[in-house]
Amino acid sequence: MRVGRYGILLAVLLVSLLLLTVQTRGGGTGRAGELVTIAVTPVQSLLVRIHRGALNLWANYVDWKSVRRDNATLHEENEHLRVQAMQAGETREENARLRRLLVLRDRLPLATVAGEVIGREAGGWVRSLTVNRGRGDGIAQQTPVIVPDGLVGRVVQVHRAAAVIQLLNDPASTVGAVVQRTRTAGLVEGDAGGTVRFKFMARDGASVAPGDLVVTSGLGTLFPKGLPVGRVIKIEDKGSALFHFAILAPAVDFSRVEEVLLVTGQTTQDVATLFPSEG
Amino acid sequence: MLRLLVLLVIVGGGVLQSTVVAVAGVGGITPDIPLILTVLIALRHGPESGCLAGFVAGLLQDATGGGLVGVQALTKGLAGFGMGLLVGRFWVSNPLVQVPGLVLLSIAEGLGRFLLLQMFHYPATFGDLMLHVILPQALYNGLIGTLCILAEASFELVGRRTWR
Numbered sequence: 524m525r526v527g528r529y530g531i532l533l534a535v536l537l538v539s540l541l542l543l544t545v546q547t548r549g550g551g552t553g554r555a556g557e558l559v560t561i562a563v564t565p566v567q568s569l570l571v572r573i574h575r576g577a578l579n580l581w582a583n584y585v586d587w588k589s590v591r592r593d594n595a596t597l598h599e600e601n602e603h604l605r606v607q608a609m610q611a612g613e614t615r616e617e618n619a620r621l622r623r624l625l626v627l628r629d630r631l632p633l634a635t636v637a638g639e640v641i642g643r644e645a646g647g648w649v650r651s652l653t654v655n656r657g658r659g660d661g662i663a664q665q666t667p668v669i670v671p672d673g674l675v676g677r678v679v680q681v682h683r684a685a686a687v688i689q690l691l692n693d694p695a696s697t698v699g700a701v702v703q704r705t706r707t708a709g710l711v712e713g714d715a716g717g718t719v720r721f722k723f724m725a726r727d728g729a730s731v732a733p734g735d736l737v738v739t740s741g742l743g744t745l746f747p748k749g750l751p752v753g754r755v756i757k758i759e760d761k762g763s764a765l766f767h768f769a770i771l772a773p774a775v776d777f778s779r780v781e782e783v784l785l786v787t788g789q790t791t792q793d794v795a796t797l798f799p800s801e802g
Numbered sequence: 803m804l805r806l807l808v809l810l811v812i813v814g815g816g817v818l819q820s821t822v823v824a825v826a827g828v829g830g831i832t833p834d835i836p837l838i839l840t841v842l843i844a845l846r847h848g849p850e851s852g853c854l855a856g857f858v859a860g861l862l863q864d865a866t867g868g869g870l871v872g873v874q875a876l877t878k879g880l881a882g883f884g885m886g887l888l889v890g891r892f893w894v895s896n897p898l899v900q901v902p903g904l905v906l907l908s909i910a911e912g913l914g915r916f917l918l919l920q921m922f923h924y925p926a927t928f929g930d931l932m933l934h935v936i937l938p939q940a941l942y943n944g945l946i947g948t949l950c951i952l953a954e955a956s957f958e959l960v961g962r963r964t965w966r
Contacts, residue, residue: 528850528883535857535879542872547922642820644867645827646834647935648915651868653820679868687868694926715930717830778827 557682564685568641568655582609623671624782630797633747634788635669636660640781641685647715650693650777652676656785657684665745667786673751673774673798674698674739675783686785690777691752692719699740700752703795705730708740711752711771719753721769731755731769738795747786749795774798805851808843812855815839816862831938833946836863837911840882841904842950849886856882870922877914881907897951905944912936 586605628635638660642653656662658681666678668688676696680687689696692713700711700721707730709723721737735755741748753771760767815836823832836859844852860874885907916924916931 528848528853528886531850531853532879532883535853535883536876539857539860539872539876539879542875543870543918543922546870546872642866644820644863645830646832646867646939647830647931648919649867649869653866653868687866689868695924715926716934 561683564641564653564655564682579609579613620782624784627669627671627797628784631784631786631794632790632792633786633794635784635786636662638686638783638785640783645778647717648694650690650696650713650717651679652688652690652777652780652783654686654688654783654785655684657682657686659683660785661787662686662785663787667746667750668783669750669786670775670780670783671798672776673753674746675775675777675780677745678785688783691773691775692717692777698746698752699742700737701740702731702755703736703738705735707731708742711737719771719773720759721753721755721771722766723769724766731758731767733757735769737769737771741791741793744789747790747792747794749793749798751795751798808847808851808855809858811839811843812836812859813862816859816866819863820866828942829938831935831942833942834908834911834939835946836860837878837881837908838904838943838947838950840878841885841907841947844882844886845889845900847886848889849883852882852886853879854882856880870919873915873918876918877911880914881911884910897948897955900951901944901948904947905940908940908943909936912940 583606586609587602624637628637636656638654638656640652641655644651644653652668652675654668662678662681664678664681666686668675668677674691676688676690676693678686679689690713691698691711694713694715696711696713698711699708701708702721702723707723709721712720712722714720723731733755737752737755739746739748739750739752751774753773755769756772757770758767759770815838819832819835823835826832837856840852840856840859843855856878857875860876860878861871863869863874863878864871885903888903912931912935916928916936
C-alpha cells in the first residue's frame with residue numbers, strides 16, 4: 524500500500540509530538556534516543572580522530588612546502604625533524620593538558636572520572652559537549668563537569684557510553700554562585716548570545732567590581748563550593764531595578780575543552796584554593 | 803538503494819554537524835548542515851523524501867545535541883516537506899532562487915523552532931535568538947548552499963567535457 528505524501532507528513536508530525544509529550548511528562552528520551560546515541564557515538568569518535576588527523580596532515584603539508592626549496596638532503600632531514608617536532612609538540616601540549624587535569628584530580632577531595640570530548644553543539648539554541656563517559660562509568664544526570672580552569676557545566680543526558688554536558692553559556696543554564704571577594708550571592712545564567720551573566724540583588728551587590736572572581740556558592744548539593752565560574756568584566760546597573768547583572772568572562776574557554784573531569788563525588792569543603800587564581 | 807544513500811547522507815551530515823562543523827564556527831555560529839542536506843534532498847526527490855530526511859536529520863541532532871528530542875525532527879521534517887512541495891511550482895531549480903530560498907527557509911525553521919520551544923518555556927528571548935543565532939546561521943547556510951551549488955555546477959561541467 525502506498526502511503527500518500529500527506530500521510531508521511533502526518534506520521535512525522537505525530538511521532539515528533541509524541542516524543543515531545545513523553546519528555547515533558549518526565550519520561551525522558553527513552554530507548555529510542557538512547558539507541559540513536561549508541562549508534563552515533565562510535566562514528567563521532569572516529570570522525571573526531573579523522574578530523575584531528577587531517578589537521579595534522581595539513582600542517583605537515585604546509586611545513587613541507589616551506590622547506591621544499593632547500594637541497595634534497597637538508598630537505599629530507601628537515602622534514603623528518605619538523606614532523607617529529609610537530610608530533611612532539613602536539614604530544615607535549617596534550618601531556619601538559621592531561622598533567623594539569625591529573626594534578627587537579629589528585630588535589631580534589633572528590634571522586635572524579637576523566638572524559639574526552641567527542642562532540643560539540645555550538646549553534647546557539649543549545650550549547651553542549653558530548654563526552655565518551657556514560658552510565659557505564661558511573662555518570663549520572665546533573666554531574667558537575669570541570670577542567671583545571673574551572674566549571675564547564677553539568678551533565679543533562681546520560682547514555683550507556685556517552686553523556687551530554689550543558690555548558691555554562693547555554694541559554695537554559697543557571698548556577699548558584701557568589702562573588703569570592705564580597706560574598707554577594709546570585710545566579711550565573713547563559714544567554715542566546717553566548718555570554719555568561721551574573722544576576723544579583725542590587726542592594727547586596729554595591730561593591731561588586733570588574734575583575735572580581737565569581738565561584739559556585741555550594742548552596743544545594745549539586746556543585747561543590749568554590750569552583751571558578753568567571754571574572755566580572757562589566758556591571759550592568761539598571762538604575763532602580765531590583766536585580767543588577769554582571770557580564771562575566773568565563774573561567775573556561777569552552778571552544779578549547781578537549782578533556783574534562785566529571786565530578787562523581789560530593790564534598791562540603793571550599794575547593795576555590797585548588798584552582799589557579801591568575802587575572 | 804537511493805533511499806539508503808539518502809539516509810547515509812543525512813546520518814553522515816548529522817555526525818559531521820556535531821564533530822567537524824562544531825569546531826568550524828565563526829563567532830560562535832555554525833552552519834546547519836543537516837538542514838542544507840534536507841533542502842537539497844527535497845529539491846531533488848520531492849516532499850516525501852524531504853520530509854523523511856528532515857525528520858531523521860532533526861531527530862539525530864536532537865538526540866546528540868542535548869535539546870528536547872522531537873523539536874528539530876518536527877521543524878526540519880516540515881521544512882523538507884515544504885521545500886519539496888515548491889519543486890515544480892516555482893523556479894526552485896534556479897540557483898538564484900535556491901540560495902535566498904535556503905536563507906528564508908532557515909529563518910522560517912528557526913522561527914518554527916522558537917514557537918515550538920515557547921510551549922516548553924525556552925528561556926531565551928526572541929530578539930536575542932534572532933540577532934545572535936537565527937539570522938547569522940541563515941546567512942551562513944546561504945553561503946554554504948552557494949558553495950554546494952557552485953561545486954555541483956563544476957562537477958556537471960567537468961562531466962560534460964569528459965563525455966565529449
